[in-house]
Amino acid sequence: MNSSYFSKFLKIYGYDIVLGLIATFYVLAVPYTKVEESFNVQAMHDILYHRHHLDNYDHLEFPGVVPRTFIGALLVSLLASPIILVMSFLHLPKTYGLIAAHGTSLMNPCHSFWNSFASFLNSSSPLYVSVRLASGCITLSTLHFFRAQVRYKFGSQVEAFFVILTAFQFHLLFYCTRPLPNILALGIVNLAYGFWLKGDFYAALNCLIFSAVVFRCDMVLLLCPLGLVLLLNFSMSMTDQINFIVEGIEMLYWNGATVCLTVLVDSIMWKKLVWPEFEVLWFNSVLNRSSEWGVFNVSGEKFALRHLGSDQRKVFCVPSLFSLDTFLPLLGALLDRRVLPFLIPVFTFVLLYSKLPHKELRFIISSVPIFNLSAAVAASRIFMNRKKAFWKLLSIILIGFLLISLGCTAVTFMASYENYPSGYALKYLHQIGHLASNTEEQWVHIDPYSAMNGISRFCENDFPWRYSKEESIPLKEYQNRNITYLINEHLLVEGYKCLFSVDGFSRVRPQLRFPPFLLIKEPKVYVHGNIKNEDLMNKNWPGC
Template sequence: MTTALDALLVGTSWCHVLLAPYTKVEESFNLHATHDVLMYGIQPAALHNYDHFVFPGAVPRTFVGSVLLAWLSSPAIHVAQSLGLVSDKFDLQIIVRLVLATLNAFAFCLLRRAVSRRFGGPTGVLFALLTCTQFHLPFWVGRTLPNMFALFPVNLAHYLLINRAPNSLYPPRHSLHAALALLVFTATVFRSEVLLLLGPMALHALIWGHTSITKLVMVGLVSVLASAGLTIGVDSYFWQQWPLWPELHGLYFNVIEGKSSEWGVLPYHTYFTSFLPKLLLASLPLSMIGFATDSRIRGHLGPALMFVGLISALGHKEWRFIIYVVPIFNIAAARGASRLVSRRKRTVLGRFCFLAVAGLLASNCIMTYLFTMASMANYPGGEALSKFNEFYSKRDNVHVHISNLAAQTGASLFLHTHAPPFLPELASPTKHWTYNKTENLSPRVLKGTREVTHIVAESTSASSFTKSKRWDQVDTIDSFDRWVVNPAIRSIPRIGLGGNPTALLQPLKMAKSDKLVILERNTT
């Protein structure tokens, strides 16, 4: 059973990577940094080729996670190449994402084992089922957001605090201090908002006498100095700025200067009323039962709730800022579900509780199916560039301009398959391709730029190219807009099921619209 549950956690994260292999713009820094480390190496002479010097972003980001991911991915890439599983650079993107997904899934496996030890085997099983049937957590653990790099050490910290005997009143001091050190490292290197989780957890440990202020300060100082030294050393080298502490720079830019509000401001209650319900799905009501019925759960979920309350004070809000507490809510939900299903099945209440838990898991599966299908159809840039590479794979001297929307929705460096850098095994010396991501070029400028042979453009601007007769439209790429009620459902009351009996099996239909077009210069 243990091995099967671990395989389920890993397999679920892999499925999401394989079903939706493309990426969005928020993942691009770490993805492209990993690409550059793999393809160019880390020697000083190679740094001028790195993408972040051309597209640095609003604030610098750390290379620590990207370098580690590239190094961890290298053995998997070599194995895949030896088995003939790598045909172009895009396959490397999938391998890199699978490695990251495996790393985060491994932390879930550790958490599940700790939950089984502390709360019992049924709670561990239900934790795995709740986690796997959710959408956001398994879908995003294989994506190169900074938050997904931070999630691994945060989950290790939770594992250290939970992995103890059922009747244990407090965690071993060495485990507590190691957990706090991991949180300090995560906040220092990857995501500064983890400080708001570290604070309540440290306060809880002090109030309940699990550690002393002196020891807490010592652990904090040593951890922050070591972590700051690591990130300053690594990132000053890769950014060629000395000294550079990316997360401190981001904290100052977003919080002290308040620049994060430029990306939008949401009400204080948004995390509680919108983001948490969407992230947790069925775990939300079940976690309330776990919180109410088990004091051990309150010791873990209390700091998580305080974290959400503290981070709600920041005007700019995104669901990924609170992703770190989802596993804790899932543990609370698993404990609540275990309470319900453990009731005697001979009673009406016992049968009702069992069916309620089964129904909530089924609702998780339905919502996750809808979210996954929508996400699979929501990366038009990746789809467009993949089609383009296939269409013109035998063509030489290609210069394609990639629009902003395409670059933001999947057209990553790993999809620049016919342009250098090449892995030795994938070298293509006969190809002379250029993938041009220059931003904000108007149709008029592109029309007059003779070296551009193809354009992946927004569909809204296609007519401005084609009406001049200088460009031919080769293909269109659509993507997800929304779910709509199947029109056949509406006819059932009028004509009965005999008219369309399969309509009930597909009550919702996906509405799509054209987002991108592939254009080719007309040379005739």
């Protein structure tokens, strides 16, 4: 009986366990966050710790360029709150031994990633990691729903290859736990894809409307092609089209209710009348100011289908790999007609996004599940016919593609591991920076670069530590401030001594031996101590 129950459990949730373990590994190995995630990370922290005391919330002091919604942060915080309550009951600090290993690595240049990771597992941060895992649970749960519809429509073998392709890629499982608006939208889009495969077109469109109104207004670029495909009779009969028009009225009500929800919640949190995604749309489209955050050429989108890591502007796999990335999805559409109606709107979404001035690869991560579905259909057909001569050649290409994909995943993961230097710098400072006089406050100033590359409210400790993120302070002004430590990107600061530095990822250099790629690191963040503090100057520091 128990064996039968266990087999049934594995049949239903086995793939989820595999994908979940990989995502959890990424969280434990790289728990820190970047500036793109800062709003939701700070919002989750404030919801969990400040609760109804809105005046203490970070976004009121650092509002950012445009407001973002709190709905995603509220949902993730709700799921993570039981762990937070237990940790609070046990009086554990917010960063209970977070990444101790990387701090000790500053003293030992011969450290390895695996030693660092093993030490981290022994002293992990349940509070910080819990919100990441809660976010990942939401995304992977919706991916489970989509995958179940893949199994019903295309068969269990296609489902298996879908999981294999997803597991061998880096970006989807790495990003699925990260509190980005794109990832929160991805969870809703996964539901839309699932309903689409199931034949419930109205539910699919309603999901896309919700994601566009609440999380990412650019989901309109996916909503419009999908709706157009349905109207052009790819998926609906004439009767269905008439019903679709009738249902459109109900969709307008749904749209209005969604707008009311986000306006109500976010107006309370922002203390002003606001619809966040409308302001984002106004800023990016009407004011046309999105290009202020950088531009990426049209061909850049080709890299999104597989292998780019957390810093998309720096980590590149060989561009010719795109020929392999397009090969499987296109082959899937040719081998199975059922795939084409799903592939066209998603491909159109990527094409439309490529025309926008500002774009990053995470913006089109919502296209990955459908591309993987089409690729899985092709891989399944190749596997079934692998004993035939022509298909045997394709099977060799498929295996080569998977190996290359795995290699790119390894490179981008190692680059990402070294891509959050300021988080490690603050953790190491907490470990060795305690002074003899613990009754006095120790002020740490965090410059904008450091705040964008690994430090969040979850990294802060209690008394005697105090933190400042005041911006636009001239370098010469620091010596006139009562600041104990500086964490910034400058090697020399007048009135301060450089205590230690933390290396970060710089670039990937190809080489003609194994491994074929070498990760180049260089000092990215420097921790300085006030020379007026005698206790601080009398301590032994690694130096810069």
